[in-house]
Amino acid sequence: MTPRLSIILLLCAGLAGCGTVQRLNPFSTWQPETPLPYGANLNGDRRSPEFTVSVATRGAPIEAWRESARFPATRHCLRRFGSSVIDWRTDGGPEDWVVRYDSDGTAVVSGRCAAR
Template sequence: MMRAMAGLVCVAMLAGCGLGERVGLGAARKAASLPYSAQLDPGADPRDFAVAVKAGPVGVDAVRESVRYPATRYCLTTFGTSDAIWRIDPQTEDWAAIRDGDRLLFGGRCTAR
């Protein structure tokens, strides 16, 4: 009886800390989706990258998080840190974007190493 009780306490504690979800034993959480589809391409120097996002007629502010996410993921998985610097447009002092039809193209660099 005491072992069964100890086992139930352990199961309850694991469920409370979220360990079950991390090892695939729980209800999967649906990830929040980003509003625009973005694709990252590494440059010749692995620290450099370009991100293209299907944006239609919208501007930089509308797509910023959709662009930032793949860059953060790339820098984090490749260099161990999420820090990135973006090319800046000197006129707007915001991220530089090149419009190519319905896409916006951005460039940046992972700052690690």
């Protein structure tokens, strides 16, 4: 095998591995550095940019649990659509999220992953 062919094969193998290191990294858990104060679950189709986030707020105001909802939504948008930009359903300003409360007091907010 010629040195030139070896270099080309090495470059091709290196490029083929781009992006897989992060997915295969056992130390990358996609978790926040500090635990979030409220449990949140993201609901939505993996292929759809539309989603809802349910947060067990225990009666707390939105200022207390907003980041607990934002984290799984940002993770979803980054992993599936390559951008952390989210268009939250709002009522007025960007921080005036529309919140629906279930019968058990769980807060539900919705958003859409914005295109890159």
